[in-house]
Protein backbone atom coordinates (compact mmCIF):
# COMPACT_ATOMS: atom_id res chain seq x y z
CA UNK A 1 0.00 0.00 0.00
CA UNK A 2 1.81 3.06 -1.29
CA UNK A 3 0.29 5.68 0.97
CA UNK A 4 0.56 3.55 4.08
CA UNK A 5 4.23 2.88 3.51
CA UNK A 6 5.01 6.57 3.24
CA UNK A 7 3.30 7.23 6.51
CA UNK A 8 5.24 4.44 8.16
CA UNK A 9 8.61 5.77 6.99
CA UNK A 10 7.79 9.21 8.21
CA UNK A 11 7.05 7.81 11.64
CA UNK A 12 10.42 6.12 12.19
CA UNK A 13 11.85 7.51 15.39
CA UNK A 14 15.18 9.19 14.81
CA UNK A 15 16.31 8.20 18.27
CA UNK A 16 15.83 4.50 17.59
CA UNK A 17 18.04 4.81 14.54
CA UNK A 18 20.80 6.46 16.58
CA UNK A 19 20.70 3.69 19.14
CA UNK A 20 20.79 1.05 16.43
CA UNK A 21 23.92 2.44 14.78
CA UNK A 22 26.52 1.20 17.32
CA UNK A 23 25.55 -2.41 16.62
CA UNK A 24 26.65 -1.99 13.00
CA UNK A 25 30.18 -0.80 13.71
CA UNK A 26 33.01 -2.28 15.74
CA UNK A 27 34.26 1.25 16.37
CA UNK A 28 31.09 2.98 17.51
CA UNK A 29 30.50 6.49 16.18
CA UNK A 30 29.58 9.32 18.50
CA UNK A 31 25.94 9.01 19.32
CA UNK A 32 23.39 10.26 21.81
CA UNK A 33 21.60 8.32 24.50
CA UNK A 34 18.38 9.74 25.91
CA UNK A 35 16.13 8.62 28.72
CA UNK A 36 15.35 9.21 32.36
CA UNK A 37 18.43 9.77 34.50
CA UNK A 38 18.73 7.42 37.45
CA UNK A 39 21.89 7.47 39.62
CA UNK A 40 24.79 6.76 37.23
CA UNK A 41 22.60 5.37 34.46
CA UNK A 42 19.99 6.24 31.85
CA UNK A 43 16.70 4.36 32.01
CA UNK A 44 15.08 3.93 28.63
CA UNK A 45 11.51 3.22 27.66
CA UNK A 46 10.69 -0.26 28.87
CA UNK A 47 12.92 0.08 31.92
CA UNK A 48 16.26 -0.92 30.39
CA UNK A 49 19.12 0.79 32.22
CA UNK A 50 22.36 1.76 30.48
CA UNK A 51 25.26 2.43 32.86
CA UNK A 52 27.22 5.62 32.22
CA UNK A 53 31.02 5.86 32.33
CA UNK A 54 33.34 8.79 31.74
CA UNK A 55 35.28 11.55 33.45
CA UNK A 56 34.68 12.19 37.16
CA UNK A 57 33.09 15.52 36.23
CA UNK A 58 30.60 13.77 33.94
CA UNK A 59 29.75 11.17 36.56
CA UNK A 60 29.25 13.92 39.15
CA UNK A 61 26.47 15.32 36.95
CA UNK A 62 25.02 11.84 36.39
CA UNK A 63 24.75 11.42 40.17
CA UNK A 64 23.53 14.95 40.99
CA UNK A 65 20.22 14.66 42.88
CA UNK A 66 19.02 17.84 41.13
CA UNK A 67 19.46 16.21 37.73
CA UNK A 68 18.31 12.68 38.62
CA UNK A 69 14.79 12.05 37.38
CA UNK A 70 15.22 14.43 34.42
CA UNK A 71 14.60 13.65 30.77
CA UNK A 72 18.34 13.39 30.13
CA UNK A 73 20.67 13.01 27.17
CA UNK A 74 24.35 12.14 26.99
CA UNK A 75 26.57 12.28 23.93
CA UNK A 76 29.34 9.74 23.66
CA UNK A 77 29.96 6.19 22.52
CA UNK A 78 28.32 2.87 23.28
CA UNK A 79 31.05 0.45 24.34
CA UNK A 80 31.09 -3.22 23.37
CA UNK A 81 30.25 -4.16 26.98
CA UNK A 82 27.01 -2.17 26.83
CA UNK A 83 28.26 0.71 28.98
CA UNK A 84 27.83 4.19 27.53
CA UNK A 85 31.03 6.25 27.57
CA UNK A 86 30.19 9.94 27.95
CA UNK A 87 32.19 12.26 25.66
CA UNK A 88 34.87 14.54 27.25
CA UNK A 89 33.36 17.35 29.31
CA UNK A 90 34.95 20.10 27.18
CA UNK A 91 32.48 19.03 24.51
CA UNK A 92 29.58 19.82 26.92
CA UNK A 93 27.99 16.40 26.23
CA UNK A 94 25.20 16.42 28.84
CA UNK A 95 21.66 17.77 28.35
CA UNK A 96 18.25 17.84 29.96
CA UNK A 97 14.96 18.34 28.14
CA UNK A 98 12.52 20.86 29.57
CA UNK A 99 9.39 22.12 27.88
CA UNK A 100 10.48 20.46 24.64
CA UNK A 101 13.86 22.22 24.70
CA UNK A 102 17.27 20.58 24.79
CA UNK A 103 19.32 22.40 27.42
CA UNK A 104 22.98 22.14 28.42
CA UNK A 105 23.50 21.06 32.02
CA UNK A 106 25.34 23.96 33.63
CA UNK A 107 26.00 25.32 37.10
CA UNK A 108 26.16 28.98 37.96
CA UNK A 109 27.80 31.06 40.68
CA UNK A 110 25.79 34.22 41.14
CA UNK A 111 28.49 35.93 43.20
CA UNK A 112 31.33 35.53 40.69
CA UNK A 113 29.22 35.18 37.52
CA UNK A 114 31.10 31.96 36.75
CA UNK A 115 29.53 29.04 34.86
CA UNK A 116 30.72 25.46 35.16
CA UNK A 117 29.54 22.09 33.85
CA UNK A 118 30.13 20.19 37.06
CA UNK A 119 28.23 20.34 40.35
CA UNK A 120 30.06 21.48 43.46
CA UNK A 121 31.54 24.61 44.91
CA UNK A 122 32.66 27.61 42.86
CA UNK A 123 36.44 27.52 42.33
CA UNK A 124 36.56 31.24 42.99
CA UNK A 125 34.46 32.01 46.09
CA UNK A 126 33.94 28.42 47.34
CA UNK A 127 30.18 28.89 47.57
CA UNK A 128 27.82 26.26 46.22
CA UNK A 129 26.90 26.71 42.58
CA UNK A 130 23.27 26.65 41.42
CA UNK A 131 22.00 24.06 38.94
CA UNK A 132 20.99 26.00 35.84
CA UNK A 133 20.06 24.21 32.60
CA UNK A 134 20.65 26.57 29.70
CA UNK A 135 19.97 26.70 25.97
CA UNK A 136 23.50 27.71 25.01
CA UNK A 137 27.02 26.99 26.16
CA UNK A 138 28.42 30.37 27.17
Ligand SMILES: [Zn+2]
Nearest residue numbers: 109112122125
Ligand atom coordinates in the same frame (compact mmCIF):
# COMPACT_ATOMS: atom_id res chain seq x y z
ZN1 LIG B 1 31.84 32.08 43.07
